[in-house]
Amino acid sequence: xxxxxxxxxxxxxxxxxxxxxxxxxxxxxxxxxxxxxxxxxxxxxxxxxxxxxxxxxxxxxxxxxxxxxxxxxxxxxxxxxxxxxxxxxxxxxxxxxxxxxxxxxxxxxxxxxxxxxxxxxxxxxxxxxxxxxxxxxxxxxxxxxxxxxxxxxxxxxxxxxxxxxxxxxxxxxxxxxxxxxxxxxxxxxxxxxxxxxxxxxxxxxxxxxxxxxxxxxxxxxxxxxxxxxxxxxxxxxxxxxxxxxxxxxxxxxxxxxxxxxxxxxxxxxxxxxxxxxxxxxxxxxxxxxxxxxxxxxx
Numbered sequence: 001x002x003x004x005x006x007x008x009x010x011x012x013x014x015x016x017x018x019x020x021x022x023x024x025x026x027x028x029x030x031x032x033x034x035x036x037x038x039x040x041x042x043x044x045x046x047x048x049x050x051x052x053x054x055x056x057x058x059x060x061x062x063x064x065x066x067x068x069x070x071x072x073x074x075x076x077x078x079x080x081x082x083x084x085x086x087x088x089x090x091x092x093x094x095x096x097x098x099x100x101x102x103x104x105x106x107x108x109x110x111x112x113x114x115x116x117x118x119x120x121x122x123x124x125x126x127x128x129x130x131x132x133x134x135x136x137x138x139x140x141x142x143x144x145x146x147x148x149x150x151x152x153x154x155x156x157x158x159x160x161x162x163x164x165x166x167x168x169x170x171x172x173x174x175x176x177x178x179x180x181x182x183x184x185x186x187x188x189x190x191x192x193x194x195x196x197x198x199x200x201x202x203x204x205x206x207x208x209x210x211x212x213x214x215x216x217x218x219x220x221x222x223x224x225x226x227x228x229x230x231x232x233x234x235x236x237x238x239x240x241x242x243x244x245x246x247x248x249x250x251x252x253x254x255x256x257x258x259x260x261x262x263x264x265x266x267x268x269x270x271x272x273x274x275x276x277x278x279x280x281x282x283x284x285x286x287x288x289x290x291x292x293x294x295x296x297x298x
Contacts, residue, residue: 062089065115072193074260075099076169080106087115093128097170105168107131107161115140121150132159146194151202153188160184163211175284179212180220189230197260200230200238211247216281218274222247228257242266248274249281253295263298 065086066079075098079091090112097103111128122140126132136158139150151158163178189202206226213221223245230238240255240262253266268285269292270278286293 060086062086062091065089066091078104079111081110089113095165095168097168101170103168103170103174105165107165128159131161133157146192149191149193151186151189151191151204153186155185155187157183157185163208172285175215177214180208180210180223183207183209190232194236197236199232199236200228200257201232203227203229207245213281215284216249217277218248220247221249221278221281222251224251230257240264247271249278251295255297261298264295265297266295268293268295 062079062082062084066082070078076096078094078096080094082091083089090110092106092109093111094104094106107128108130109128111126111132113124113126115122115124117123118139120141122142123137124140125135125137127135133154133156136154137152139148139152141148141150160181160183163180163182165182166173167177168174184204184206186202186204189200189204192199192201205228208224208226210223211221212219224247225243225245227241228238229241236258238257240257242251242253242255242264244250244252248271249268250271251266251268253264255262255264255266257263268282270282275291282288282293286295288294
């Protein structure tokens with residue numbers, strides 16, 4: 001018997017199977033091994049890619065959060081010198097007059113934050129020794145073309161900031177150079193950023209206490225309360241009410257905040273005996289009508 005005959009399967013092999021069957025089994029085994037090798041390589045590439053994405057998310061730099069805040073506020077609120085990651089970082093909080101402005105005012109110290117999951121939302125917890133009244137948390141709910149910021153009820157106050165910080169916003173705050181404090185409180189509110197526009201559902205109050213100005217000879221002008229009230233049913237329009245709680249400069253007025261545009265109408269008048277000391281200030285903050293100064297914005 002020739003080797004060729006054995007190869008073609010005319011005679012049984014030593015193990016009782018045709019040689020052609022042995023070759024077929026061998027080729028199939030090689031194909032299976034090659035398929036497995038390609039699958040392992042493909043899954044390895046996917047695993048490496050997912051690992052890289054996971055690492056990028058886990059160690060996303062704090063500068064990414066700073067860029068998002070700057071974009072959402074038109075470069076008016078900046079997280080300067082951001083350190084750490086998006087999930088655990090710190091920065092210096094700065095107010096500016098927007099793109100191209102040379103005005104900028106920073107708060108003392110650094111604000112620390114942590115960001116984590118809470119149900120279907122992200123929970124942002126912040127600490128700032130100078131200004132926040134203890135650890136403060138807000139919920140962030142991202143959506144398609146929008147993000148909602150849910151502020152928990154804090155009737156006693158969320159934080160207290162120096163009024164001089166407003167000077168970073170430019171005119172007229174850099175001219176007034178205010179002294180005193182600003183205290184922010186809320187019974188609970190939801191602030192939404194929808195396609196470049198802000199929308200408020202709820203109420204936020206700002207109490208201005210012991211306010212002074214460099215353009216007045218008085219040590220103190222007075223104390224004031226600003227209340228911003230919004231309703232989701234009214235779209236992106238919120239109302240603004242300003243009143244005086246005490247002091248020589250009496251200010252009152254109402255307005256509407258529609259997206260980025262504020263329309264406000266009010267008046268300021270000096271209390272009895274303070275006309276001479278407030279005359280210059282009344283000329284600057286509005287249009288004079290006798291003893292009154294008419295304030296018109298927008």
